[in-house]
Amino acid sequence: MSLQEQFKQLPVDNINTAAFCEALKYTLDKDTANLKIKASDAGNVVMTVMQRAEQEKAMKDLAANKIWLANNKTKPGVKETASGLQYQVITEGTGEKPKATDKVTVTYTGTLTDGTIFDSSASPISFELNKVIPGWTEGIQLMPVGSKY
Missing domain, CATH: 3.10.50.40 (Chitinase A; domain 3)
Structure with missing residues (x-):
């Protein structure tokens, strides 16, 4: 999966893109002293955000599937x-x-x-x-x- 595809999968509804780009630049330049968060902490934050987004999607999918099943069982045959x-x-x-x-x-x-x-x-x-x-x-x-x- 390309980096672009990975970024597209991030739940970016409320991301501060300026801060994200600044952190990415510092990371790529290996200037980690200027980062406002440790890489390990950032990884944990990203993991938590991704897990929360997956849980929200799963809940929406479950609700939609329950509706689909309720409607489907009323179809003839x-x-x-x-x-x-x-x-x-x-x-x-x-x-x-x-x-x-x-x-x-x-x-x-x-x-x-x-x-x-x-x-x-x-x-x-x-x-x-x-x-x-x-x-x-x-x-x-x-x-x-x-x-x-």
Whole structure:
């Protein structure tokens, strides 16, 4: 990741850019005697600010996802399990349903709530069902072989 990309990720809503640039200049010039804060303290401040920004984003994302899930489960054909897993049957297969201990072969596409694809197998992939994330273990056991959910 470039330095520019790293700076873009900083939560800069209330940063004093003049002080930041001055500190950066002193650091690059190796004139640390003029710095108003120790480098280790500055690192701790930056870490705290970054953690706080991540927590705030996580809270916003969680709230948005709860709203999305509440709306999604009201759509026609969407079912919800006791654990909160939501799914929609596209095509119901006619084979047996796998058990958690079975090895299964799937072709999948993972999307975010906005439809953005974050992962895709492109071709069939096999794995032991009890060695994947809990939602997959639960959801795939609901699917008769040949299903598309």
